[in-house]
Amino acid sequence: MTAQPNPATRDKAHEVLLDVVVIGGSQAGLAMAWQLARQGLRFVVLEAGPEPGHTWRARWDSLKLFTPTPDDALPGMPLPGPRDTYPGKEQVADYLRAYAAALDLPVRLSVRVTELRRAGSNFEVHTTDEVLQARQVVVATGPFQVPFIPPAAQGLDRSATQLHSSAYRNPQALPDGRRWPGSARRADGSSARTGPPVDPAHPARSDAAHRARLAGRGAALRYQHVTDGRDAALAAALDDMVEAADEGSGTRMARRPRREKRPAGE
Secondary structure: OEOOOOHHHHHHHOOOEEEEEEEOOOHHHHHHHHHHHHOOOOEEEEOOOOOOOHHHHHOOOOOEOOOOHHHHOEOOEOOOOOOOOOOEHHHHHHHHHHHHHHOOOOEEOOOOEEEEEEEOOEEEEEEOOOEEEEEEEEEOOOOOOOOOOOHHHHHOOOOOOOOOHHHOOOHHHOOOOOOOOOOOOOOOOOOOOOOOOOOOOOHHHHHHHOEEEEEOOOOOEEEEEOOOHHHHHHHHHHHHHHHHHHHHOOHHHHOOOOOOOOOOOO
16 A cells, blocks of 8 residues: 655656556455456556545444455455454454555555546546546445435424434434434435436447446446447456456345246246
8 A cells, every 4th residue: 555646756647557547445446456456457546535445434333234244355355253243344444454455455545536537548537636547447436425415404493403324423422302314315316327428419429438337236336438449358357357346345145146937827
């Protein structure tokens, strides 16, 4: 792992063409990094926080995974713990930090991406310190980065304490009295589907130039790639890596096998 990039190398960063830039250094980004390293590709993982998977430490105190410890490991390194236990948030955060260090993954910490744009057949990844160029970009930031508060909350009486789930830590932080848990989902479905803008004049061209793939529950990982020319082979490899990253991170456990259709009359 590395900290912030050396200022002496920032001017040259724009000239180096990476195979892949991974945005996000939690479980999805690290699983993808393991796959990329196995392929011998030149890549970097950009993490906005001070350590890999730092968002886990900011969640509610009693958080535990609902799958047994051995089934929560990323590819290449087991998650310590007995089979009949369920890891909490601190254990997961410690594991992700140890995972990146043990496998010597190229994770740059405290690097926030401010813009992602096309640059010919490649991508430009703008951060607060530099601009990186890459043939492919994996966006592994997760879908719940910005808290969504439904408009109805504005109509509640000011005497009612409102607390978004992202700020909740434990029951002791709540005032006495009746409590009402609520949830909301965007009506336009934007929380479940993301992708590049479509050119109204050439919708087919826009679709051919960009593709968005979702991997992992809750769209934890997605990537965009160009489908033309020399990027075709790398795009096909990323297809396989997304599936492998899903399986390595335990996503396969959430999928139920399809039932065989029985012939009519049985």
